[in-house]
Amino acid sequence: MSLWQKDKAFLFVLSVCASLAGVISIFIFFFLAKESVPAMAGIGLSQFVMDETWFASENQYNVLPLLWGSVLVSVGAVAFATPLGILSGLFCHFYAPSAIAGFYRSMVHLLAGIPSVIFGFWGLVSLVPLVARIHPPGPSLLAGVIVLGIMILPTIMVILDDAIANLSRLYLNSTVALGVSKWGALKGLILPNLRKQVGVSILLGLARSIGETMAILMVCGNVVRFPTSVFNPIRTLTANIALEMPFAMNVHRSALFFTGLIMMVLVAILMSTAQTRTSRQA
Amino acid sequence: MDITRNSLHLPKDAPPVTIPCCIKTTNLSLFYGKKAAFRDISLNLDRNSVTVIMGPSGCGKSSFLSALNRLSDFIPCCEVEGSIHLDGESLLEGSIDRTVLHKRVGMIFQKPNPFPMSIRKNITFPLREHGITSKRELEARLVQVLVDVGLWDEVKDRLDTSALTLSGGQQQRLCIARALALEPEILLMDEPCSALDPISSGKVEELILKLQARYTLVVVTHNLSQARRIATHAALFWVKDDCGCLVECGPADQVFGSPREELTAAYVKGMKG
Ligand SMILES: Nc1ncnc2c1ncn2[C@@H]1O[C@H](COP(=O)(O)OP(=O)(O)OP(=O)(O)O)[C@@H](O)[C@H]1O
Ligand SMILES: [Mg+2]
Numbered sequence: 415m416s417l418w419q420k421d422k423a424f425l426f427v428l429s430v431c432a433s434l435a436g437v438i439s440i441f442i443f444f445f446l447a448k449e450s451v452p453a454m455a456g457i458g459l460s461q462f463v464m465d466e467t468w469f470a471s472e473n474q475y476n477v478l479p480l481l482w483g484s485v486l487v488s489v490g491a492v493a494f495a496t497p498l499g500i501l502s503g504l505f506c507h508f509y510a511p512s513a514i515a516g517f518y519r520s521m522v523h524l525l526a527g528i529p530s531v532i533f534g535f536w537g538l539v540s541l542v543p544l545v546a547r548i549h550p551p552g553p554s555l556l557a558g559v560i561v562l563g564i565m566i567l568p569t570i571m572v573i574l575d576d577a578i579a580n581l582s583r584l585y586l587n588s589t590v591a592l593g594v595s596k597w598g599a600l601k602g603l604i605l606p607n608l609r610k611q612v613g614v615s616i617l618l619g620l621a622r623s624i625g626e627t628m629a630i631l632m633v634c635g636n637v638v639r640f641p642t643s644v645f646n647p648i649r650t651l652t653a654n655i656a657l658e659m660p661f662a663m664n665v666h667r668s669a670l671f672f673t674g675l676i677m678m679v680l681v682a683i684l685m686s687t688a689q690t691r692t693s694r695q696a
Numbered sequence: 697m698d699i700t701r702n703s704l705h706l707p708k709d710a711p712p713v714t715i716p717c718c719i720k721t722t723n724l725s726l727f728y729g730k731k732a733a734f735r736d737i738s739l740n741l742d743r744n745s746v747t748v749i750m751g752p753s754g755c756g757k758s759s760f761l762s763a764l765n766r767l768s769d770f771i772p773c774c775e776v777e778g779s780i781h782l783d784g785e786s787l788l789e790g791s792i793d794r795t796v797l798h799k800r801v802g803m804i805f806q807k808p809n810p811f812p813m814s815i816r817k818n819i820t821f822p823l824r825e826h827g828i829t830s831k832r833e834l835e836a837r838l839v840q841v842l843v844d845v846g847l848w849d850e851v852k853d854r855l856d857t858s859a860l861t862l863s864g865g866q867q868q869r870l871c872i873a874r875a876l877a878l879e880p881e882i883l884l885m886d887e888p889c890s891a892l893d894p895i896s897s898g899k900v901e902e903l904i905l906k907l908q909a910r911y912t913l914v915v916v917t918h919n920l921s922q923a924r925r926i927a928t929h930a931a932l933f934w935v936k937d938d939c940g941c942l943v944e945c946g947p948a949d950q951v952f953g954s955p956r957e958e959l960t961a962a963y964v965k966g967m968k969g
Contacts, residue, residue: 512772584809585809585811585812586770587767587770587805587809588805588809588811588871589822590767590770590798591765591767591798591802591803591805591875592798592802592822592825592874592875592878593794593795593796593797593798593799593822593825593826593878594821594822594825595795595825598825602821602824602825603811603812603813603821606813607812
């Protein structure tokens with residue numbers, strides 16, 4: 415076989431693998447869509463937003479409280495984790511001695527490897543009682559926000575850490591040589607140029623938290639309602655599917671698939687926005 | 697020549713002191729961990745001179761410059777021994793005011809590295825950091841330094857576009873302008889032309905000759921003919937026993953015309969290095 419032929423064979427293998435990945439996600443999408451058809455036909459789209467609440471045994475299928483729960487807990491988690499990620503990135507690069515920075519980084523990487531059920535477990539036994547002491551009942555939007563925030567922190571930190579490392583490698587020497595203070599360089603140069611990566615990490619963090627199920631299920635209380643305070647329990651789209659799928663039948667089952675479809679579309683939008691943003695800056 | 701200026705050690709509001717000027721290193725050595733980058737370099741840099749530092753790759757030229765403005769402090773495990781005096785004041789002993797040091801001793805890097813911000817801000821950002829906030833003063837300095845480096849006509853209509861849209865040669869001149877805006881006395885240039893095309897390189901060279909009247913310049917270069925054109929003084933570094941050292945230094949006429957060392961003679965004839 416000539417080199418050229420080997421090249422072609424390799425290209426073929428690569429294309430098959432790549433298209434396989436693409437085909438699988440399209441396949442899942444169509445599967446979800448197909449399974450949701452009975453719900454869309456039987457219940458009708460209007461009921462999904464007009465019903466009083468989501469209560470399957472009384473044929474109530476309003477997805478809005480669930481959707482709202484998902485959105486609130488994710489936005490809260492990102493709002494919690496992003497400033498933390500920015501600050502810890504800056505701390506690691508500009509103020510921490512390298513040994514401490516290294517230790518901190520490896521801890522954050524470890525955090526990324528902890529399974530979500532462990533987070534849920536920790537939330538359930540330590541965080542929820544703590545929240546209950548401030549304001550009962552305990553399982554709540556707030557608990558979900560904190561647990562999710564800690565879970566997505568590694569994602570956000572790794573992206574920002576990388577970006578800060580890049581910027582300081584390129585420009586730190588020059589700012590020092592110009593007599594610009596550390597704080598001046600941070601404020602005037604590093605932070606303003608971090609904006610794009612912060613945007614990307616927010617999008618990825620959102621995508622990750624919208625899909626999170628197990629930990630949320632364990633700490634959020636799972637009451638279907640529009641929360642009026644951070645201490646109210648909430649139920650998310652994901653938790654709802656996990657809770658009801660085991661016994662759901664017929665239209666109810668199909669309605670759950672429909673909520674899955676909504677989530678997949680949401681995540682796809684977030685991911686593709688993040689993707690175009692990263693590629694545009696490259 | 698006597699000149700008044702801010703002291704490195706005294707508090708900022710102390711009255712400026714009057715002292716004769718120059719940089720003087722005595723037995724200066726620099727180590728990266730255990731390995732010496734250069735050893736025992738004693739060199740005088742006179743005011744309003746252009747001292748060209750030549751020598752093969754890895755002989756410690758860049759390291760020498762980084763010691764002169766104490767950028768070496770930011771490299772992990774880097775130790776400097778010996779002494780450096782800036783106008784009679786020790787740079788290595790006691791605590792120094794970095795802001796004053798970096799204001800007085802500017803540095804230009806081999807690779808042009810303008811900040812990712814507008815051309816205007818590249819000049820004004822460091823100035824603001826040094827406490828200059830008056831709009832009029834900032835604008836005056838901006839125009840002044842851009843005229844000085846011959847960039848004004850090329851960029852006066854696009855001051856608010858990103859500096860990254862400039863060509864490599866323009867970027868390097870912007871970096872020089874950025875350093876000049878702080879009104880330094882000494883400008884260290886580490887191979888300022890090596891990333892540039894011949895025409896841009898020529899422009900920077902002209903600029904160096906023009907700056908000589910007002911500044912003390914130290915220029916590292918690998919380009920022998922350029923060294924001959926710009927130098928008033930020259931120094932040749934070499935690697936001996938895996939460590940940089942000073943072979944010869946002196947007025948340019950002497951180093952290029954009648955070198956004392958054989959090594960220098962061979963190097964300036966282009967036969968070695
Ligand atoms: N950050 C560093 N850590 C460890 N060793 C270093 C570091 N920077 C430079 N060195 C070493 O110090 C020696 C001198 O390096 P330096 O960069 O000063 O040489 P140079 O004369 O500027 O060379 P060139 O002409 O290639 O720029 C080299 O042996 C180099 O490997
Ligand atoms: Mg060098």
